[in-house]
Amino acid sequence: MGRAETMTPILSLSAVELRDRLASGALRAVELVEACLARIEAQEPQVRAWAWHDPAFALAQARALDARRQSGAATGPLHGLPVGLKDVIDTRGIPSENGVAADAGRVPSADATVVARLKAAGAIIMGKTVTCEAAFLQPSVTRNPHDPARTPGGSSSGSAAAVAAGMVPLAVGTQTGGSVIRPAAFCGVVGFKPGFGLIPRTGVLMQSPTLDTLGVFARTVTDAALLAEALMGHDPADPATEPLAVPRLLAGALAAPPVPPVLALVRPPGWPDATPEMRAAMQELAGRLGPQCLPLDLPPLFAEAAALRRCINLAEMAHCHADLDRRAGDSLSPILRAAIAEGRTIPAPDYLRAIEARARLNEALAPIFHRCDAILCPAAPGPAPGRETTGDAIFNGLWTLCGTPAITLPVFQDEGGLPMGAQLVGPRGSDARLLRTANWLAGRLASEGDAP
Template identity: 40%
Template sequence: MISLADLQRRIEAGELSPDAAIAQSHAAIEAKDKDVRAFVRHDTAAKAQVSGPLRGIAVGIKDIIDTANMPTEMGSEIYRGWQPRADAPVVMMLKRAGATIVGKTTTTAFASRDPTPTLNPHNPGHTPGGSSSGSAAAVGAGMIPLALGTQTGGSVIRPAAYCGAAAIKPSFRMLPTVGVKCYSWALDTVGLFGSRAEDLARGLLGMTGRSEFSGIAPAKSPRIGVVRQEFAEAVEPAAEEGLRTAIKAAEKAGASVQIIDLPVAVKEAWRIHPIIQDFEAHRALAWEFDQHHDEIAPLLRASLDETVRLTPKEYDDARRVARRGRRELGEVFEGLDVLLTYSAPGTAPAKELASTGSPRYNRLWTLMGNPCVNVPVMKVGGLPIGVQVIARFGNDPGALAAAWFLENALANSG
């Protein structure tokens, strides 16, 4: 993969020009994307900017995020050729920081269920995950150092795990979702993909200008609570192996690790996530559902048809459960720095299964709004396995510092 941090250091030292850095990504896309199919559009004319902390950094944008100079088709025939007039705020944040937008990456239709043509960069017979398929695969394949995705259930952390990339789903509303096709306004979160935690920190620093992302270093002896999420159904042996490997490396590096159980209210919040998601999806996609029903991708259409009778009372009750869960989850972090759990149920499913994988180990943390970071751990059968580091709401720097600690621990574990 291409490291954003390494590119920045070389550019600042005068060893690499921003133009040369962008040219490297263009060349990598030309060489690799015919096999991975991560991009729906590649702007071959995109040039480096002359200033800004992210100058020389090529970025891919998930194709549900508006761009003024490229169509935003949302993975749907309904929006074929649709050209927004303005860039979404998150795109402008990147541009103002000096980044170069080199293309739009694939998304499942409206960031939902139906697989894209994108292939897993580690094995083309397997899915890259969804819905941020192209962004995860483009970074995992070493085409670009940074990409934007979105997560409503598990669409940043899960594809990052499948593609062997680092990624952060920041605290809810850390990054604006204006100009991003809405699926669920209570859940949709813009996230970043990179090669490691330091890259994510530098990307967020450049985009947001928040001083808390400056000077992040690996955490020292973090206090880690391991959550196996038994309520989220069984895990595959490969994912359990990855979690055990991460625990062993963390303990060897000096972390204190304990197995913890989550409060009942938090477990109940996991159950009601789909109610909030699906109720809001019916409002966010009301025009498409009413005016273009038969053109909606089949898996999404079936899901919308199945949940059309969700009531406002069910939604309001679910929101109350979510609020209780957030209150009680805050208490879990007393005495702990981060939680550690699975990023996905196992390795990436075979492409022939027409599945982007299950978000069942991600959806609770999306609903709670906590920052989550995927840390690649190992490969099983040639496919990556990751673990998920979760910090208290608003403590995104702490999540990245703990993830960086774990990366180093894994690298030094032999």
């Protein structure tokens, strides 16, 4: 199913271009929402990206925002742009069911912090996108827009698929292992997971407080920067956030690097499990970059990263989902119940050791980031597998554990035309610089005929 089929020219524009047209008066929010709704009507029966959406609700927001602009009142950076929200993010007066049967009909009385920020920025809440059960590994009903027999990834399946299918220009997801980067790679869109603690999680289903990170889906690097910047900032209710200035992500992404960036091509743990096509694509990309890409090895400590991340995830999930387990019981999937049960058995010394390892992992990366602007590695082992799984997060979880910013670019295709992603990773605190590097790489590849 080609994304361009039946898609109006409006929906082919980037979010930044749409923002500018809306600001100039060349486009009204109502027109944009109507185009999105038509696309949803055409594609949703096959893709199944939405847990909840109401055309009347979306159009009412658009009319109010058009009236506000016409009145001359101040507008926000996302004024009139439709956004999809993963259904683990609370929305006041709108069902927020966490992908869990026991939460069917749950309607929060307050917005999550990120939803309040979206509304303040002028975004249009198009609806709630499908998530895997409690944002874990049970495959959802959503299908990959490029091949309905394949997974869109998880757990932010609906958010990635909605952007990939052209239903919305922007969407929000969460990542505890690889739930932003992996679906973006499988669906052929840009996925950006900011550094840990930059986007508050108040009002978002918590699975692992040490790991849970909100991220965004978009068609371009600059679109991802536009959305993520609007969501960032300190929230006293989320202790992971700090009272620091919001990084200027969009300006950073648009800036030209003072010198051509240098990337470190690494083969993370799990490299032998990548498909031959993925390994060949990474090597070809490194060859095209020439002296701007250096082959470097990750420190030996990273061999433990997957086990360390899993230890933290399951131990904290057993605590965070204890009430859900009591309420839902046998209605939960076997994979989720088994994970919660395993989490209860993890010894405290093992958990504390895993927590302490995060700082050592980031310290071990310092020599690489001293030589290079970013790490280059696969976003997933290959193209999307079948829908019986959400895919393997082996190339994502280590960066979630470190809390480093990461972004995937849809720069590869397999022999059958299915998307595969290249992932860039930067040191903590370098989100704007990472986006600048990613936009540089996307621009270079576009000039060579491989635009993401």
